[in-house]
Amino acid sequence: MRGNEYADLRAFVTIVEQGSFTRAAKHLRVAPSTLSQTIRELEERLGVRLLNRTTRSISLTDAGAHLLARFKPAMEEMEAAVVAVRSFRDTPAGTVRLHLPRLASATFLEPVLGLFREAxxxxxxxxxxxxxxIDIVKSGFDAGIRLGEFLESNMVAITLGGSVRQVAVASPDYLAQHGRPTTPSDLLKHRCINWRQPGTNGFYNWEFEKDGQDVAVAVDGPLVVSHRDVAITAAVQGVGIAFWEEEQVRPLIEVGKLVPVLEDWSPRFPGWHLCYPRQRYTPATVRALADFLRSSRGQQSPSDAH
Incomplete structure (x- = not known):
């Protein structure tokens, strides 16, 4: 190969993997028009069309399918070889792209950012x-932090903490005025603070379980938020009942600003994990982050997510 041919072929593979020029351009951090020009020039040099493309979709031609089948394994082997060589560095260097929820950031990363920088x-x-x-791999991330129930298949998972549970909470004034729910269905008679998870259109159903009975309640109320810390602030002010991770509301419970309800309906479930793709050579930067978080939490070694 000469000049930029490897980069052009890698761009071709990325387009196929991402399923569109727009997503591939974002992954490669180039403009879609630049990527389109790259593929046109590659096809001109090869003298064959590799992709059939419309405004809404792309598909491989026979020539493109043949090229993908032969080149992609070779590309992966070359990139794995480079990663393996970089792992010999005394000090890992490079970028780790990490996707994580707000709560996981506040709990596991923000308190130790200075220590990680020093290390x-x-x-x-x-x-x-x-x-x-999201799909961590398709979205171009090296690793993510997820609750156990959201771990993706074929991922390495490192436990970052113990099990967790969510609890419903309200202010003492709210409960004095509206009464205390004793079963999940009672919530339908109360003002509840809804949470819309980013990336979704509907509201999160509050999940409960007792004696093997699972209950999901579609609550209703005067407030909808996309960040649940706002829901807790509103609950303290008597707006309604909120539903959030127990450790986050415990300080407010301890000082009497919030009161937990339906605790016997609130089971524990698998907590947070750092996860990253299972591959032949894990980048040294990802291994460094995993080792750092595991040692800082005193948790177990990596394991299969599934």
Whole structure:
């Protein structure tokens, strides 16, 4: 190969993997028009069309399918070889793109950002803080932090904490005025603070379980938020009942600003994990982040997500 041929072929593979020029351009951090020109020039040099493309979709031609089948494994082997060589560095260097929810950021990363910088001064930690549940690999991230129930298949998962649970809470004044729910269905008679998870259109159904009975309640009320810390602030002010992770509301419970309800309907479930793709050579930067978080939490070694 000469000149930029490898980069052009890699761009071709990325377009196929991402399923569109727009997503591939974002992944490669180039303009869609630049990427389109790259593929046109590659096809001109090869003398064959590789992709059939319309305004809404792309598909491989026979020549494109043949090229993908032969080149992609070779590309992956070359990139794995480069990663393996970089792992010999005494100090890992490079960028780790990490996707994590707001709560996970506040709990696991923000308190130790200074320590991580001291331990790995040549690593750039690129954190996208977002409560949406996305496909980590397809979205171009190196790793993510997820609750156990959202772990993706074929991922390495490292436990960052113990089990967690969500509890419904309200202010003492609210309960004095409106009464205390004793079953999840009672919530339908109360003012509740809804949460819309980013990336979704509907509201989150409050989930409960007791004696093997699972209940999901579509609550209603005067306030909808996309950040649940706002819901807790509103609950303290008597706006309604909120539903959030127990450790986050415990300080307010301890000082009497909030009161938990339906605790016997609030089971524990698998907590937070750092996860990253299972691959032949894990980048040294990702291994460094995993080792750092595991040691800082005193948790177990990596395991399969599924």
């Amino acid at each position: 790995y001064p040549d690593i750039v930690l690129d954190m996208t803080i977002d409560d949406a549940v």
